[in-house]
Amino acid sequence: MSPSLRERYGPWALVAGASDGIGEAFARALAAAGLNLVLLARRAQLLAGLAADLEGEHGISTRCLTADLTATDILSQVAAGTSDLEIGLLVYNAGATHGAAHVLDKPLGASLGLVALNCIGPLSLSHHFGGLMRERGRGGIVLLSSLASLSGGSYTAVYNATKSFELILAEGLWHELKPSGVDAMCLIAGATRTPSMLQSMPSFASYPGLMTAQQVAEEGLSFLGRGPVWVAGEHNRAIARRLLPNSRVAQVNALSAASAGIFGKPVQDLAGEDF
Numbered sequence: 081m082s083p084s085l086r087e088r089y090g091p092w093a094l095v096a097g098a099s100d101g102i103g104e105a106f107a108r109a110l111a112a113a114g115l116n117l118v119l120l121a122r123r124a125q126l127l128a129g130l131a132a133d134l135e136g137e138h139g140i141s142t143r144c145l146t147a148d149l150t151a152t153d154i155l156s157q158v159a160a161g162t163s164d165l166e167i168g169l170l171v172y173n174a175g176a177t178h179g180a181a182h183v184l185d186k187p188l189g190a191s192l193g194l195v196a197l198n199c200i201g202p203l204s205l206s207h208h209f210g211g212l213m214r215e216r217g218r219g220g221i222v223l224l225s226s227l228a229s230l231s232g233g234s235y236t237a238v239y240n241a242t243k244s245f246e247l248i249l250a251e252g253l254w255h256e257l258k259p260s261g262v263d264a265m266c267l268i269a270g271a272t273r274t275p276s277m278l279q280s281m282p283s284f285a286s287y288p289g290l291m292t293a294q295q296v297a298e299e300g301l302s303f304l305g306r307g308p309v310w311v312a313g314e315h316n317r318a319i320a321r322r323l324l325p326n327s328r329v330a331q332v333n334a335l336s337a338a339s340a341g342i343f344g345k346p347v348q349d350l351a352g353e354d355f
């Protein structure tokens with residue numbers, strides 16, 4: 081029998097963006113698997129309600145961190161709030177965009193906020209927790225991205241660019257950390273029914289082929305440790321395969337070898353599954 085999620089990534093997981101949607105679904109799936117949870121988001125009341133549910137239903141321990149992932153001191157807040165816990169799994173979930181507009185028609189501050197949420201946040205938390213996981217020789221990191229990461233395009237250009245950052249960062253972390261026993265991956269979601277999306281676009285409810293947050297989280301957790309990138313949903317995988325027709329594992333190995341060659345560093349080809 082293969083080791084359970086708790087054996088591989090326990091005793092604690094941190095879900096950044098846990099109060100609703102895909103993050104809440106991750107929290108519920110991880111609690112059902114017996115992991116203790118640090119639940120991070122801005123709405124304290126929602127976090128407290130979820131924490132009470134999960135403790136009651138699964139007998140796990142929880143800690144709520146009320147924080148804004150775009151805050152300039154987010155890393156010190158999170159590090160201080162978790163310094164006594166062994167976090168074996170980081171799920172960096174928060175990161176949806178709200179509304180659609182050309183780059184120049186949006187306030188620059190809104191776009192810089194997305195850069196903070198989708199680039200600085202995942203890099204800072206991965207650097208902190210990934211370092212501790214590498215020392216222990218075990219752990220997992222899941223960065224949530226989007227089909228929008230696979231191309232530039234009008235109306236969500238900055239969102240697409242920041243989601244690309246998460247994809248490329250997760251692939252690099254996969255290659256760098258796997259030899260140390262730490263599993264990093266990018267989970268790409270397509271259209272998924274979440275409170276965030278319904279709030280920013282009520283007509284989203286009738287968008288064809290919406291996935292549930294639970295389906296997305298469960299697919300991600302079942303792929304963790306098998307390869308660098310998973311795309312949730314067969315329909316979304318078909319779209320992604322048209323946009324990214326080559327093996328990601330082969331590409332990450334090839335680019336790692338090229339960088340190692342240029343800079344005279346050691347490198348090894350890694351085995352992994354593609355989406």
Ligand SMILES: NC(=O)c1ccc[n+]([C@@H]2O[C@H](COP(=O)([O-])OP(=O)(O)OC[C@H]3O[C@@H](n4cnc5c(N)ncnc54)[C@H](OP(=O)(O)O)[C@@H]3O)[C@@H](O)[C@H]2O)c1
Nearest residue numbers: 097099100101102121122123149174175176226272274276
């Ligand atoms: N839903 C989709 O159709 C879809 C499609 C493709 C990709 N994705 C990706 O899936 C992930 C989750 O998406 P989602 O639709 O569930 O919506 P989301 O708005 O990215 O996530 C909602 C969760 O993140 C928290 N959050 C948002 N901004 C935060 C901030 N600045 N600081 C702390 N917490 C924050 C929210 O809690 P608080 O409001 O309480 O802070 C809530 O718990 C995102 O990375 C998104 O890009 C979603």
